[in-house]
Amino acid sequence: MKRNIYILAFAFLIIISTDLFAQIHINEIMSSNSNTIYTSDGDTPDWIELYNTNDFIVNLDGYGLSDDIEEPFKWIFPNININPNEYLLVFASGEDQYLIQHWETVINWGDSWSYFIGTVEPPGNWMDLDFVDSSWGVGPSGFGYGDGDDETVVPQVMSVYLRKTFTIESLDNIMDIVLHIDYDDAFVAYINGVEVARANIGTPGVVPNYDDGANEWHEALIYSGGLPDKFEVGSYLDVLQENENVLTIQVHNYDAISSDMSLIPFLTLGMTNAPEEAQGAAEILNFGSSGLHTNFK
Known part of the structure; x- marks a missing residue:
């Protein structure tokens, strides 16, 4: 009717x-x-x-x-x-x-990630869903040092590699993907092994080496009252799959003597219907x- x-x-x-x-x-x-x-x-x-x-x-x-x-x-x-x-x-x-x-932040500030300190190159498949990261460290975001916004403090290095899984019950319900990242100085992000966003480093499609530096200085914003940068990645809906997925990120410093490094990621899905135990979008995101x-x- x-x-x-x-x-x-x-x-x-x-x-x-x-x-x-x-x-x-x-x-x-x-x-x-x-x-x-x-x-x-x-x-x-x-x-x-x-x-x-x-x-x-x-x-x-x-x-x-x-x-x-x-x-x-x-x-x-x-x-x-x-x-x-x-x-x-x-x-x-x-x-x-x-x-x-409905917007649902499936990876939020303070969530637990697996991480690898970039003093050497990680395995080539580190960004893939089936990579076993059991030997990596585990800690909450943000990651870095020197800004006072770091829940997981890392050494003064050129890069850190991170992995975080998230679950999708029904692909038919997912209409958009938005990535917010507060970073210092550069990053590349992947979903299920496919590059979806990068800022301030290298050439799109080319995985930076662990000791590659950012193109220029870039200051994080949240610690001084600002908002994370927004990256529209809805064109990559086809890389998602039902059940488990993984967001992986490599964050890079400008140089090895940089006074700070930061990474606070958020991943938010646009949905037709809210999930049963919906949490909504992170409060800091608009x-x-x-x-x-x-x-x-």
Whole structure:
């Protein structure tokens, strides 16, 4: 059965079926959003907030939202769920997007990593998922020395290599990948052995040697109140796999006598539906709100 949520002159009505009224309520609307809620692009379109009052999940696939009584299914919800007692934000932006409904940081500041001090070259397959890192050290991020932001202090070296696994239950639920890294002075990042991002060192696709230096000085930002750099790596969705994956990073100094080194990584996945035990995005990261945008405004 199709279900419709109808909007006209900012009077919001649920009109088709009584069971819908029992399941999904319009909780709040904002018809003049100048600065209340921002999208991930920093825009402020009008928005509608829905609420599931029940103790069961409601799938919104086929539900309609409209500002025109003659066209009640002007915008159709994608196949997403709204969990019990959960709120759902929809932007009336005219952009017609079904993108990301939930951001989940699967690798966060302070998580435990395996690490290798780069006084010699690591094994050539160190960034692969099936590499056995049981002989490596283990410690929480951040990694480095000299800045006061280092949970795992390392020696004054040219490089450190790190590995951290994460799990994906369903690839169909993953719409985007975003990597945030606070670093000093350079890094290269890989997912399941494939390079996905680098900054301030070497040539893309060429693995730096353990004693290669950064192209120039680069200061970390978090320790002085700044934010980590953001790297959009959604074009690498095809390297992900269901169940276990691995993020690996090599961080490099500018030279062997550098006064500091830093690495604090975050990996966040954009999802259609939130996982059962969702933690959301790391507080320090700015992901805005819902990725649902209607085709009207």
